[in-house]
Amino acid sequence: MCLAVPSRIVEIDNLLAVVDVYGARKEISLLLMPEEALIGDYVLVHAGFAIQKVDEEAAQDALRLIREIADAMEQEEFKE
Amino acid sequence: MIDLIKNLYNKINRPVNLMEVCGTHTVAIFKHGIRSLLPEGLRLLSGPGCPVCVTSIKDIDKAIALSMLDNAILCTFGDMMRVPGAKKSLSEARAEGADIRVVYSPLDCLKIAEENENKKVIFFSAGFETTTPSVAGTIFEAERRQINNFFIYSVNKLVPPALDVLLQSDDVRIDGFIMPGHVSTIIGSKPYDFIASKHSTPCVITGFGADDILSGITMLLKQIAEGRAAVEIQYKSVVTENGNQKAVEFINKYFEPCDSYWRGIGSLPQSGLKLRDEYKQRDAEVVFKIDVPDSSEPKGCQCGLVLRGVKIPSECPLFGKACTPEKPIGACMVSMEGSCAAYYKYNR
Ligand code: SF4
Numbered sequence: 001m002c003l004a005v006p007s008r009i010v011e012i013d014n015l016l017a018v019v020d021v022y023g024a025r026k027e028i029s030l031l032l033m034p035e036e037a038l039i040g041d042y043v044l045v046h047a048g049f050a051i052q053k054v055d056e057e058a059a060q061d062a063l064r065l066i067r068e069i070a071d072a073m074e075q076e077e078f079k080e
Numbered sequence: 081m082i083d084l085i086k087n088l089y090n091k092i093n094r095p096v097n098l099m100e101v102c103g104t105h106t107v108a109i110f111k112h113g114i115r116s117l118l119p120e121g122l123r124l125l126s127g128p129g130c131p132v133c134v135t136s137i138k139d140i141d142k143a144i145a146l147s148m149l150d151n152a153i154l155c156t157f158g159d160m161m162r163v164p165g166a167k168k169s170l171s172e173a174r175a176e177g178a179d180i181r182v183v184y185s186p187l188d189c190l191k192i193a194e195e196n197e198n199k200k201v202i203f204f205s206a207g208f209e210t211t212t213p214s215v216a217g218t219i220f221e222a223e224r225r226q227i228n229n230f231f232i233y234s235v236n237k238l239v240p241p242a243l244d245v246l247l248q249s250d251d252v253r254i255d256g257f258i259m260p261g262h263v264s265t266i267i268g269s270k271p272y273d274f275i276a277s278k279h280s281t282p283c284v285i286t287g288f289g290a291d292d293i294l295s296g297i298t299m300l301l302k303q304i305a306e307g308r309a310a311v312e313i314q315y316k317s318v319v320t321e322n323g324n325q326k327a328v329e330f331i332n333k334y335f336e337p338c339d340s341y342w343r344g345i346g347s348l349p350q351s352g353l354k355l356r357d358e359y360k361q362r363d364a365e366v367v368f369k370i371d372v373p374d375s376s377e378p379k380g381c382q383c384g385l386v387l388r389g390v391k392i393p394s395e396c397p398l399f400g401k402a403c404t405p406e407k408p409i410g411a412c413m414v415s416m417e418g419s420c421a422a423y424y425k426y427n428r
Contacts, residue, residue, distance in 0.1 A: 002105050002131070002210040004123045004262045004318075029187060034326045044265065044318060047157075047207075047214040049101020051324055052265050058317035065289050069108055 004046035005066055006059035009039050019045060024068070081294045086119055088301035095121040097253055098300055099246075099389050103130030103237065103417025104288060110426040112290035125252070125389030126422070128242055129260060131206045132159045132415035134342040135385065140165035141237045141372040143204040146233055146364055147178040153196060155189045156204040159237070164408060166375035170204075193222075193230040202231045202364045210262045212236045212353060219355075219362065228364045233364040234354055237340055238272035239263050240271045241351035247279045252390045256300035258293070259285040263314045265342035268323025269311045276309040287315035308402045319365045334359055343411055344377060344384025368390040383410035386419050393423040400424060 007019035007026070015030045017037070030037055032049045042059035043050035053063070089096065098388035100106055106126045109115065115124060128134055140163055147154035154170070161171040161182060174180040183189055186203050193201040205215050215232065222230045239260065247254065259272060264285045272283050282303035285297030296314045303309060314317050317361050324356070331353070342354020355363040364370075377384065381403070382396040393412065403409040405421050416425075 001209055002102060002129075002260060002262045004210065004265065028185075029217060029221075031220065032213050032324065032327045032330060034324045036235055044262070046262065048187045049214040049217055051210075051262075051327055052318055054318055062317075063290065065108075069104065069111060069288060079088065 002046075003066060003069070004051060006042045006054050006062050007045045007050075008059075009037055009041050009043060012037070012039055017050065017073075019043070021045070022063070026041040081291070081297060082117055084298055085122070085294065088298065089119050089122050089304050091305045092301065095123070095254045096301070096304060097123050097125055097389070098256045098258060098292075098297065099125045099127045099254045100258040101127040101129040101243065102263065103133070103415065104262075105129070105258055105260070105286070105293070106419055106422045107417055108288045109293060112178070112293065114290065116325055117294075121284065121395065122344070125254070125259075126245070126386070126419035127343065127389055128387040129239070130415050130417040131208050131211065131237060132163060133383070133411040133418045134237065134345065135160070135163060135235055135376045135411065136341040136343045137164070137166050137377070138171065138372060141167075141375065142365075142370055143233060144168065144170060145171045145370040145372055146202050146368060147173055147180050149200065149368060150283070150372045151199045153179045153181060153192060153201045154193060154204055155183045155201060157206065160204065162408065162414050163313055163411050164378070164414070166373075171403060172389075184208050184213050187221065189230060190218065190222055190225065190227055192331050193227050199228055200231060202233055204427065205232050205234045205236055206389075207236050208239050208260075208263050209266045209331070210352060211229075211298045213330050214267060216330035219334045219359065220330065222362070227311065231364040231367060232355060232363050234335070234352075235340070236335070237342070238351050238353065240274070242342065242345070242348055243272075243275060245348050247275065247281060247390055249388065251386060255282060255304055256282040256284070258296050258300070259283050261285065261287055261319065263321045264315070264323065266324050266327050268426065269313055269319065269321050270278045276311050280309040283311045285311070285313045285315050285319050287317070288345050307401045342387070344381075344387050368391040378409045379409035383420075386412055393420040396420070
C-alpha cells in the first residue's frame with residue numbers, strides 16, 4: 001500500500017499535472033511537492049499526489065522493479 | 081555481496097533476526113528469493129508494515145456502519161474492501177446494497193462529493209505516513225473549494241511508535257530493522273533516531289531491488305558486527321535525513337496523534353492520527369457518532385504474533401487450510417503485502 005510509483009510529468013497547470021506511467025495518463029496534484037517540478041521531470045506518485053522528484057535513471061530502475069513487484073502482488077493498476 | 085554477508089555473519093557468530101517493517105519489502109524479498117541466499121540463522125522476520133493488515137475489526141465495523149447511514153457514500157482504497165470485520169467485509173456490505181466506492185486517490189472523493197451534493201461522502205482513510213499527506217492535501221482542497229459534504233474517518237497510523245512498542249516486548253529479539261522506503265521519503269530518517277539511541281537497534285532505510293535489499297542487509301550486519309547502532313540510508317535516490325517537510329507540515333496542519341488500535345497487537349499509545357479540533361466538522365467519528373460493539377479477533381488467527389515477528393505464517397494452524405487469500409480469516413491474508421498472503425503465494 002505504501003508503494004510510490006515514478007511517473008513522468010507531461011503537462012502542468014498550476015498545482016495540477018498530468019503524468020505518464022506505463023503509458024497511461026493520470027491527473028495528479030503537485031500540492032505536496034517540496035520543490036518545483038517541470039514538464040519532463042520524474043516524480044514519485046502516491047495516491048494521486050507527487051511527493052518527490054527522482055532522476056530519470058533511478059526512475060527507470062524503479063519502474064522496472066515495481067512492475068515485477070506489482071505483478072507479484074497481482075495489482076492491475078501498475079501493469080501495462 | 082553474498083560472500084560479504086556470510087563473512088559478516090560468521091564474524092557476529094550468533095543467530096541474527098532482522099525485521100522488514102514494510103509489506104512491500106516482504107513481497108520483494110520473496111520475489112527476489114532473498115531468504116534462500118542467506119546463511120541459516122540469519123532470519124528475516126516480517127513486521128507490522130501493511131496498513132491494511134493492522135486495521136482493527138472494530139474500525140471495519142465502524143466503516144460499515146457509516147456506509148449504512150442515510151444518504152451516505154463511503155469511499156476507500158481497494159485493498160480495504162475484503163478485510164474481514166466482525167460479521168462481514170466492506171465488499172460484502174456493498175453486495176448487500178451499501179454505497180461503497182473504491183478510489184485510487186482521496187481526491188476522487190471530492191469529485192464524488194461535488195456530484196452528490198445532497199449526500200455525505202465519507203473517506204475511510206487507512207495508511208501510514210506515505211499515504212496520510214495525500215489525505216491532508218485532499219482536506220486542503222476540500223476547504224479551498226468549500227466542499228462541505230466531505231468527511232474523513234481516519235484510522236491512519238504512524239510507524240515509529242509501533243516499532244518502539246515492538247522493541248519493548250521481549251517475545252522476539254530484533255537485531256536490526258530494514259526500514260520502509262516510501263514512508264521514509266516523507267518522514268526522512270530522523271524519526272527513527274530513537275531506535276538506535278534508546279534501543280541500540282541498527283536501522284537501514286532500504287530500497288526494493290534485490291541489490292538494494294542485499295546491501296541493506298550488509299549494512300545492518302556491519303553495524304551489528306562493529307557493535308554500533310545508527311540509522312543509515314541505503315535508498316539514497318529517494319530518501320533524505322529530513323524527508324519531505326512540506327508533506328509533514330500538511331499532516332501536522334490537519335492531524336494530531338492519538339492512541340490507536342492495531343489489529344492483533346492492541347492499543348498503542350500515540351500511534352494513530354485523528355483530525356485536529358479545528359477540522360472536527362469533517363471528522364466522521366465526531367459528526368456521525370456511530371458506535372459498534374467490541375469484537376474479538378477471529379478464533380485461532382495468529383495475526384498478532386505474525387505481525388510482531390514472533391511466529392511465521394505457516395505456524396498458524398489455520399494457514400492454507402481454513403484461511404486462504406480467497407477466504408481470508410485474518411487481515412494478513414487479505415492484502416498481497418500481508419505476510420500470510422505473501423507466504424501463501426511463495427512458500428508453501
Ligand atoms: S494464516 Fe490466516 S488465520 Fe493464520 S495468522 Fe495468517 S491471517 Fe490469521
